[in-house]
Amino acid sequence: MTRDLEWYKSSYSSGAETDSCVEIAATPATIHVRDSKDTDGPRLAFAPTAWAGFLPFAAGD
Structure with a gap:
């Protein structure tokens, strides 16, 4: 259940607008991504390899 996830601000989320943050929550099988300004809004989910x-x-590398 995604409500039990521990969300963290992404280290890749920075810039002049400090309220523009991406939050990440990781499980062994999935990396969850959400907008910090809309925590109940849409979310993305990625396999760890993706x-x-x-x-x-x-990162712009």
């Missing part, structure tokens, strides 16, 4: 493949693009 998330690992996305991170270099988010």
Whole structure:
């Protein structure tokens, strides 16, 4: 159940607008992503391998 997840601000979420944050919650099988301004809104879910493949693009590497 996603309500029991522990959410953390993503280290990749930063900038001039401090309220523009992405929050991450990880389980062994899924990485959950949500907008910190709309915690009850839509969420994304990624397999860990898909998330690992996305991170270099988010980091701008």
